Amino acid sequence: MKILAAIKQVPARDTQLRVDTDARWIEEPDASEINEPDAYALEEALRLKEAHGGEVIALCAGPEAASQTIREALAKGADRAIHVEEDALHRFDVLGVARILAAAAAAEKPDLILTGLQSDDLGSGQTGVVMAELLGYAHATIIMQVEAQGSGIRVKRELEDGWFQHVDLPLPAVLTIQSGINRLRYATLMGIKKAKSKEVRKLTAAELGVPPAASVVLDRVYAPLRVKRTVMIEGPAAEQAARLAAILRDEVRVL
Amino acid sequence: MKILVVMEHSRGAWHRMSWETLAAAQALSADVEALVAGHETGELAQELARKRLSRVHAMESPLLAEYTADAFTATVAGAVERIRPDLVLFPHTYQSRDFAPKVATRLGRVLVSDVIRLRDDNGLVMTRQLFQGKLNADYRAAGPGPHFASLQAGVGRADAVEAGSAEIVTVRLDHGEPSRAVPHPPFRESSRAIDLTAAELIVSVGRGIKEKDNIGIVEDLARALGAELAASRPICDNGWLPMERQVGSSGQTVAPRVYLAAGISGAIQHLVGMKGSKTVIAINKDPDAPIFEIADYGIIGDLFEVVPALSAEVRKIKG
Numbered sequence: 001m002k003i004l005a006a007i008k009q010v011p012a013r014d015t016q017l018r019v020d021t022d023a024r025w026i027e028e029p030d031a032s033e034i035n036e037p038d039a040y041a042l043e044e045a046l047r048l049k050e051a052h053g054g055e056v057i058a059l060c061a062g063p064e065a066a067s068q069t070i071r072e073a074l075a076k077g078a079d080r081a082i083h084v085e086e087d088a089l090h091r092f093d094v095l096g097v098a099r100i101l102a103a104a105a106a107a108e109k110p111d112l113i114l115t116g117l118q119s120d121d122l123g124s125g126q127t128g129v130v131m132a133e134l135l136g137y138a139h140a141t142i143i144m145q146v147e148a149q150g151s152g153i154r155v156k157r158e159l160e161d162g163w164f165q166h167v168d169l170p171l172p173a174v175l176t177i178q179s180g181i182n183r184l185r186y187a188t189l190m191g192i193k194k195a196k197s198k199e200v201r202k203l204t205a206a207e208l209g210v211p212p213a214a215s216v217v218l219d220r221v222y223a224p225l226r227v228k229r230t231v232m233i234e235g236p237a238a239e240q241a242a243r244l245a246a247i248l249r250d251e252v253r254v255l
Numbered sequence: 256m257k258i259l260v261v262m263e264h265s266r267g268a269w270h271r272m273s274w275e276t277l278a279a280a281q282a283l284s285a286d287v288e289a290l291v292a293g294h295e296t297g298e299l300a301q302e303l304a305r306k307r308l309s310r311v312h313a314m315e316s317p318l319l320a321e322y323t324a325d326a327f328t329a330t331v332a333g334a335v336e337r338i339r340p341d342l343v344l345f346p347h348t349y350q351s352r353d354f355a356p357k358v359a360t361r362l363g364r365v366l367v368s369d370v371i372r373l374r375d376d377n378g379l380v381m382t383r384q385l386f387q388g389k390l391n392a393d394y395r396a397a398g399p400g401p402h403f404a405s406l407q408a409g410v411g412r413a414d415a416v417e418a419g420s421a422e423i424v425t426v427r428l429d430h431g432e433p434s435r436a437v438p439h440p441p442f443r444e445s446s447r448a449i450d451l452t453a454a455e456l457i458v459s460v461g462r463g464i465k466e467k468d469n470i471g472i473v474e475d476l477a478r479a480l481g482a483e484l485a486a487s488r489p490i491c492d493n494g495w496l497p498m499e500r501q502v503g504s505s506g507q508t509v510a511p512r513v514y515l516a517a518g519i520s521g522a523i524q525h526l527v528g529m530k531g532s533k534t535v536i537a538i539n540k541d542p543d544a545p546i547f548e549i550a551d552y553g554i555i556g557d558l559f560e561v562v563p564a565l566s567a568e569v570r571k572i573k574g
């Protein structure tokens with residue numbers, strides 16, 4: 001099976017986010033990491049390859065700095081990577097980014113494209129579905145299990161309120177992967193060493209024929225207004241704990 | 256502004272968020288139409304016809320009996336081309352996540368997904384969250400419609416849907432290609448051994464706990480309070496606690512007297528599962544964590560210091 005894992009680099013979870021001066025995006029974060037659902041998508045791709053043979057190609061659109069995430073994917077076991085290098089990806093809308101990825105993917109003719117169900121930064125949750133439509137592939141979203149079955153696959157979709165559903169799909173297909181589908185591996189020392197000699201093909205959006213157009217414009221980024229007034233309990237930890245316990249006894253009345 | 260609302264139902268029952276989306280549309284425009292797609296939608300269409308709508312579109316086909324992205328995309332995209340609305344609204348449900356982006360793409364448009372606020376300010380302004388609720392962003396739809404958006408829970412209020420009367424336009428789709436995806440019947444994993452919905456007090460732990468071995472300190476607080484232990488999704492994804500203890504859109508929906516969240520950021524998918532709680536208490540080291548937006552009491556601090564101290568204080572009071 002030839003599997004493409006579309007992964008994205010996002011600001012690390014614990015970094016401070018600062019809105020940039022024109023309030024259109026954020027300043028360069030201090031630390032970055034792979035988008036969490038994408039890590040699960042990559043892991044699932046590696047497991048499918050281990051079970052059925054084939055190849056895993058990591059596909060990433062993002063700035064030069066995203067090579068960190070690409071190297072990690074190669075160290076974990078991806079065979080090679082495609083890096084669509086774009087400094088200002090936020091100038092493309094959802095459709096634009098999916099066009100970039102679809103154009104890069106089309107040339108590879110993969111059997112399966114796996115990606116996270118949404119990103120931790122933009123959170124649109126659309127990239128996989130839009131790619132499928134652009135490529136004419138079948139798709140399924142919020143996937144918690146993938147099994148090869150005859151010439152196609154059977155997947156387990158997560159539905160709302162604790163329900164699930166199996167869906168049979170022909171290949172080629174796009175799946176958007178939910179966090180928790182598998183247990184993530186760590187890169188081994190050997191893997192890190194091997195990654196250095198693996199191929200990373202660099203492309204640009206312009207080379208793929210996708211101009212930075214947005215029919216939906218991001219107008220302004222800002223910190224949300226607090227809607228409800230929270231009673232903040234200040235002081236050192238011991239004092240905070242004592243006051244909260246008193247509140248539980250006297251105001252909330254559960255002690 | 257002509258708005259088309261794509262309603263969602265399964266087996267004859269409406270998805271509650273459809274009504275919220277409809278109410279949001281009514282608040283924005285006097286010209287709202289609603290679409291229901293399915294196999295036998297007669298009664299559903301009748302119910303819609305008693306709302307303040309310009310028209311109800313009932314899209315009928317045996318191919319729509321079970322949801323598939325292929326059939327629903329073809330149906331809704333076709334309807335949008337015929338109806339020509341300025342704005343198409345979906346509830347931001349799992350089902351919409353699966354096909355609304357596909358509809359927009361087929362028509363060469365961009366869906367603005369997971370919108371939390373919608374207003375008309377010299378054109379349509381759609382607010383959505385970035386970075387799991389840490390920041391907000393306003394998006395503007397440029398140029399002529401149709402524009403597409405999916406609305407998060409709570410944008411409109413289901414009980415605010417205005418009554419009225421509307422004509423029903425039934426379209427029987429007799430052609431159409433069978434879906435490439437073949438869906439099987441939905442199922443539940445196992446009967447839930449732990450029912451959090453009945454709990455009076457819940458202590459819930461999030462990724463701020465860092466490691467499985469640390470869960471004990473939160474478990475101890477739950478024991479001291481006589482509370483049930485719950486968790487955010489990553490804790491269950493990592494196998495640190497069983498799935499049955501997960502609260503949120505893909506876990507349980509709870510409404511206890513007290514919900515104490517320790518090391519939980521407050522992503523929307525978590526909030527929808529617990530925001531009905533009577534009193535919410537949040538312990539988080541990040542003053543900007545979205546959980547503080549819905550908390551009644553907040554402690555900005557290190558849970559590794561605050562939680563054990565709280566357990567001790569509670570035991571002191573309880574004697």
Ligand SMILES: Cc1cc2nc3c(=O)[nH]c(=O)nc-3n(C[C@H](O)[C@H](O)[C@H](O)COP(=O)(O)OP(=O)(O)OC[C@H]3O[C@@H](n4cnc5c(N)ncnc54)[C@H](O)[C@@H]3O)c2cc1C
Nearest residue numbers: 461462463487488503504505506518519520524540541558
């Ligand atoms: C379709 C879908 C369904 C989902 N369903 C659910 C669901 O049902 N339930 C759910 O919970 N999530 C769900 N999620 C995931 C959700 O989007 C969030 O990723 C998740 O809720 C985050 O969990 P968290 O708050 O524990 O972790 P994080 O977002 O990583 O937050 C950790 C928090 O801990 C704080 N912290 C760190 N260290 C400390 C310390 N020492 N002391 C105090 N605080 C500290 C940090 O400041 C941070 O706010 C779903 C996502 C999707 C896309």
